[in-house]
Each structure stands twice: as structure tokens, then as C-alpha cells.
Amino acid sequence: MSTLLAFEDALKAIEDSASVRVSNEIIALSNATGRILAKDIVADIFVPPHDNSAMDGYALVAKDWQAGKSFIVSQRIPAGLHPEPLEPGTCARIFTGASIPEGADTVVMQENTQPVNDKIIFNQSPTNRDNIRPKGQDIEAGQTVVKAGQKITPMHIGLLSSLGITEVSVYKQLRVGILTTGDELIPAGQSLEPGQIFNSNGPMLSALVTQAGHRVADCLHAADTPEDTEAALRALMASCDVILSSGGVSVGEEDHVKSVLETLGTVHLWKIAIKPGKPLVHATLKGIPFIGLPGNPSSTLVTYHWFARLLLSVCSGQVADHPQSYLVDAGFSRTKTIQRDEFIRVAIGNDGLAYAHPQQSSGALLAACEGQGYLHIKAQTPIEYGCSYSFYPFYGF
Ligand SMILES: Nc1nc2c(c(=O)[nH]1)N[C@H]1C(S)=C(S)[C@@H](COP(=O)(O)OP(=O)(O)OC[C@H]3O[C@@H](n4cnc5c(N)ncnc54)[C@H](O)[C@@H]3O)O[C@H]1N2
Numbered sequence: 001m002s003t004l005l006a007f008e009d010a011l012k013a014i015e016d017s018a019s020v021r022v023s024n025e026i027i028a029l030s031n032a033t034g035r036i037l038a039k040d041i042v043a044d045i046f047v048p049p050h051d052n053s054a055m056d057g058y059a060l061v062a063k064d065w066q067a068g069k070s071f072i073v074s075q076r077i078p079a080g081l082h083p084e085p086l087e088p089g090t091c092a093r094i095f096t097g098a099s100i101p102e103g104a105d106t107v108v109m110q111e112n113t114q115p116v117n118d119k120i121i122f123n124q125s126p127t128n129r130d131n132i133r134p135k136g137q138d139i140e141a142g143q144t145v146v147k148a149g150q151k152i153t154p155m156h157i158g159l160l161s162s163l164g165i166t167e168v169s170v171y172k173q174l175r176v177g178i179l180t181t182g183d184e185l186i187p188a189g190q191s192l193e194p195g196q197i198f199n200s201n202g203p204m205l206s207a208l209v210t211q212a213g214h215r216v217a218d219c220l221h222a223a224d225t226p227e228d229t230e231a232a233l234r235a236l237m238a239s240c241d242v243i244l245s246s247g248g249v250s251v252g253e254e255d256h257v258k259s260v261l262e263t264l265g266t267v268h269l270w271k272i273a274i275k276p277g278k279p280l281v282h283a284t285l286k287g288i289p290f291i292g293l294p295g296n297p298s299s300t301l302v303t304y305h306w307f308a309r310l311l312l313s314v315c316s317g318q319v320a321d322h323p324q325s326y327l328v329d330a331g332f333s334r335t336k337t338i339q340r341d342e343f344i345r346v347a348i349g350n351d352g353l354a355y356a357h358p359q360q361s362s363g364a365l366l367a368a369c370e371g372q373g374y375l376h377i378k379a380q381t382p383i384e385y386g387c388s389y390s391f392y393p394f395y396g397f
């Protein structure tokens, strides 16, 4: 057990080893959701470009107000119109989003006014700058609004559109190769013979990689032989920026991934003090980053979420993307401790407590589908009912 690398040390080693593996391209902003920005975006205009009204009402000079005094309406300013300067002693009819006329310093919403003949009386003394959204309230010209390495969200699409931007420089999508290993595996759609199981890690990894915004360049399967494993890895090395595999990384004589990696490249780390997912292997194959995920489906999921996802994000140009956690109280207890950090698949009950799925086997995937996230229990830590532990929701991965 002492030869296992600590969870945080493994995370840091993998993050530190990674660098951007893709070049840039310019694409339409409308197609950029989920892509990684390659260059900082600096605003060249103010948003909003002018002081403008937050209400439908009247613009005036606050200090002109007197109880009962009526004001001539000297102009009408709908949004989109460039107004004349305010005539002294008058008010201007104004609408939400319309530019404040030069000279006016406040807007009174129409509900607080009274029309008298063709004039307007303001019920209360207005306050200077009330209901005025100042020029540059959202963004100032010269401000860096989005930094390189940011994954573009629909909110960024809106923000960049408010600057008039139609194209962005992004990193090309990372081409990810996926290798599954195991003689017992057949693809879904075929009939199972005794001893066989369906390959679930291949489709799951493809879905995880795609969900993260990368491109699955190739998905291969190798039998449990060194020759087949090496041939598949060589094929993926020819067409991919990063390679992930599942299975064949443990110690049995049917596990060939690690020994093949040693002939094709350099193994950096093997075996981490986590449960599930202990025998993860990290290597570089002629400059291509590689992570071998353990084959048990929940081990594949957990190690993808924590390690492969981080590696892929850095290689794709994204700033290292660590999942968010918050503290949640356990709805169960366990006195037995283990010497590995554990990622228990839990559901959050209506009482707000985290409940462990009863089936935590690394071979079982239902717990992840029926749960909402991981409770991270550090090595040698008992679980006490009502005590707080870090909870990582699946949606954060
Ligand atoms: N003597 C020891 N045996 C094992 C150890 C150990 O320390 N000493 N570690 C165990 C742990 S922990 C894990 S995790 C597994 C990891 O093994 P491998 O990565 O070598 O994976 P395989 O042996 O190839 O497969 C494990 C398990 O997962 C199933 N599997 C594999 N690939 C897929 C797939 N694509 N789709 C669905 N299921 C898959 C496979 O059939 C096995 O049941 O090693 C333990 N053993």
C-alpha cells in the first residue's frame, strides 16, 4: 500500500505534465459554445455605449424639481434615437434603454408622475442619477472580458455579441483516441456467448470525451495480448493528440497495457491511493500523453472524472478545470477506515444529507446513475453521521 501515490500528488503530477497539444483556428462566434478561447478578448467599446434610462419615464435635472411644479415635455426619446441636449427647465419623455439627453441627470419612472394638460408634475423629489444606467456599466473599453483558456459558454456568446464580435480565435478540438482492452468484451448489438460481457467503457468514454467538447478521433479494441495492444496503440498514436485506454492495467498476466507502454514510451506513474481506480497508469508515448484507466466500469468513470478530464482540458488549451465541491453532511456512518481516498457515489436526500448507494463495487455503474455525485472521504477517515465531507456533484465534471 505504501507504494501508492497520494491522490493530490497524482493530480498535480498529471496536471504539471500536460501542455496545449492543439493549434488555433478562427470560427464564427455562433458556433463557439463549448470551444476553448485561444486569445484574450479586450473590449474596444463601452457597454452600454451611452448613459441610458433604466425605466420608461421622464428625464430631467434633479435640482429643477419643486413640489407641484409642472414641466414642459421638450422632446421624446425612444431607444435607438440620438437625443438633443435637454432644454433648460424642461423634461424629456424617455423609454427604457434610450440615451439620456445631455444635461439631464435623473429619470423618474412614469408611475411617479402626473400629467397636467400637456405638462408633467413629479410627485417626489428625484435623486440625482436615479434610473440612469451609466456608460460602461457592464464593460469598459480596454477591459479584458474573457481570457484565453476559457471554455465558451452561452453567457460568453451573449457578452461577446454585446461587443459586436462575430468571430473568435479558438483552439482546434483535441483529437482523443480511445482503446478498450479485454478478451471478454463484445460490442453491444452482438449476442453474448458464455463468459462474455458487453463493452460499456468504450461507449461511456466516447460520451464523456464528447461531452467535454473534444473529438473522439478513433475508438479501438484490443485483445489481451501484447501484440494486439501494441498495434492498437501505434494506430492511435498516428492519429490522436491524447490517448485514453480502459482495462489491462492491473497486475495479472492478462494485463498488458503497462508493459507495452514501457516499450513504446515512458511511464510516469502507476497506482494511486484511491478507491475505486487504484491501478491508473500515466505515460507519454512519443510526446503523446496517455492515461490507462482501470477496467472496472466505476473505476473507469472515477479516474476519467478526476484525471483524464483534467489532462484533456489542459491539452485542449483550457485552464486546468478542477471540479467544484461543497460540504454536505453524511446521512450514514462507517467506522472502518481505508488507506485510500474514496469516492463514494451518493444521492442527496430531501433532508439534505448524503446517502451512499448500497452498491459501491467498482464493477457496478448503477450507483453513479442513481446518485448525484461523489462524497470524497480522505484516506484513514471514518465517516460520522451528520459530519461534513466534500461533495462533488456529477454536473461539475
Ligand atoms: N491481484 C490483484 N488484482 C487486482 C488488483 C490488485 O491490486 N491485485 N487491483 C484490482 C483493481 S483495484 C482494479 S480497479 C482492477 C483493474 O484491472 P484492469 O484495469 O487490469 O482491468 P481488467 O482486468 O481488464 O478489467 C477489470 C474488470 O473490468 C471489466 N471491464 C474491462 N473493460 C471493460 C469494458 N470496456 N467494458 C465493461 N467492462 C470492462 C472486466 O471485464 C473486469 O471485470 O484490477 C483488480 N485486480
Ligand code: MOO
Pocket: 274, 275, 276, 277, 278, 279, 294, 296, 298, 299, 362, 363
Ligand atoms: O481500484 Mo479498484 O477500482 O478498487 O476496483
